[in-house]
Amino acid sequence: MKEIQAVMQQLDAVRNALIKGDIYQSIPEKILVIMDSVQYKPRRTHIVVPDDHEAVLKRIAAIDARIKTAGKKATISDAELDDLLVHIASPDPLVRDKGVFYLFNRLLRQTVLTPAQLIWVKDRLLQDDYLFAHILEPENDAVFLRSFSVMFLAGILYANRTFYHVFSEAELLAIERRIMTYAIVELDLRGYVDGKGWAHAMTHIINVWSELNEAEEIQRADKILMLAVVLQAYRFSDNALAYGEDSHLTNVLISLMNKHQLYVDYCLVILQEWQRALLTMSPQDTIAFWNRWYNRNRFLQSLLVQPELPEKIATYLRKISDLF
Template identity: 35%
Template sequence: MDELKEIKKKFSVLRQKTRKGDIFQSLGPLMSDNLMTLPSQGTTPVVLPKNGEHALERFQTYDHQLDIRTEGMLDNIKVTTISDEDIQLAITQLANPLPKYRDTGAFLFLSDIIQNELISEDQLRLLTQRLVSDEQLFSHILEPENDGIYGRSFSILVLSLLLFTQRTKIHFMSADQMDLVINQVALYVALERDTRGFIGTNGWAHAFTHIGNVLAELFMMPQLMRADKLFLLASMLAGYRELKQPLMMGETERLVEVVIYAANAHELYADYILLTLKLWRKDLVTQRDLKTEAQWHQLYNRSRFFHEIILRGSQNVPKKLYDYAEQTKDYLT
């Protein structure tokens, strides 16, 4: 879609300017300006995966091997190669609204084979490439709430497992692939607007909790340059600023946990977070007469963010952030 291509270009320019040190204070507002120019999209049909039972059968053919691998009993047992086709099948089923096929099927299968190192480095790279593709990560993202959320959210969740593997076990990603991951994740966390947590009989969507997971992994990577971490942080905060639906199921707690980790890691991030909190308060000063449901959701999302900072305790939060949150808490309620 043309809108997605255009905002990708704009974010790419902002990332390069951040790397050069050309922008800092204006980074968040520039991101917000770009996000606000996106036109509203109409709803289009979401093509959901079929053959969930067939996929479960394929995943279950590996179950015995995964069980004995977990128990450390593989010394005399031939390892069955995980096929590329079954990996792709699992990627497809991440978009299944039914938790039987998505959670306990595809996600559990991918989690097991990644964490138990049952797939090759080539397959790890292939899996990463598929998960951060536009087709997977931005499917229906500019439209109103829809079933596309499952594929997007669980792609980010599996990506966090891959990043953990990259950080702690096998450095399988090339510099180019990591560069792509940063670009795609930064744009995703800025664009996602589906705040639903647990959805009826379909289980958890929880995109913003999964966003916290993937950002945590990226922030903990020592080889990632500081400017890229700042860019990711700014993207998430810019997206949070634009939310017009409530985060009610622990998502803000997870995001604040990750934000405070960054703030404690380097003063640069703490300074940027403080700028953002001041910007959010300025928004409210200039929009005192709240009339719409969306405006009230924005207010309470931000209020929960401030309160979560306070709840983490003054001993765990940089003083300037804690003090500012404490000073403004009554204003935001």
């Protein structure tokens, strides 16, 4: 996908400039430039989704029962794994949420996957036809495949950090690069979709971000870059992020800031730039404008009530609290 490659190349340029020390405070503005450069398509193309709902639920139940019975000796074949991944594209919440997702979590908790399988699943989920499926098109059901690819990556990162320890620094950076690209390009940040269950892409992005923040292999410059990308993706969402995204973002942000003063300082840079932009903005009679306005309000209010909020951030928020 040329458009996706162009975004990644622009991200690489920003990262290189940051590491060299050529830029710092302007990173959020440069992320916005990348977001504005994405060319979306005016029409949807045909989306292929699994339609064997009853059959796959039986297969999932059979695997689940086998895993429970086998305990530490449990295994899963590559073909079965492939079948599970195919079905995260299902718009049926019984298949995707309560079927594949629950079973995959069990596989990770019991370390059923071999190290080779963990790497294979990670590579599969990062592919364009999973992570970026139909992403440049108007709102569509492929969001479930994209978003759950991100969610499963968060689980894989946790399993790697806790049990497997097989991903190299290069692999972790490759995941970060593609998830930042996803966060920049994804416009469909719906929470709960009536009749189809959770899409929740922003929450899943934050989950991956949280795991990458725990990776000691990733240097601070990369963590600052992803901090800026996630906050810009949240800030410029046209969707109402009213399904717990604000508190989840707050919790992960505070956890990051508690790791080093550098993250506190950079969070303040972003908040100050956000505030300056707000003061020059005229209200618009659009749902996107008011969704962004109240997304910000919920996020800042959630930050302000956190007992572990760094005092530097708390002081600034109290100073501007009459504007949210």
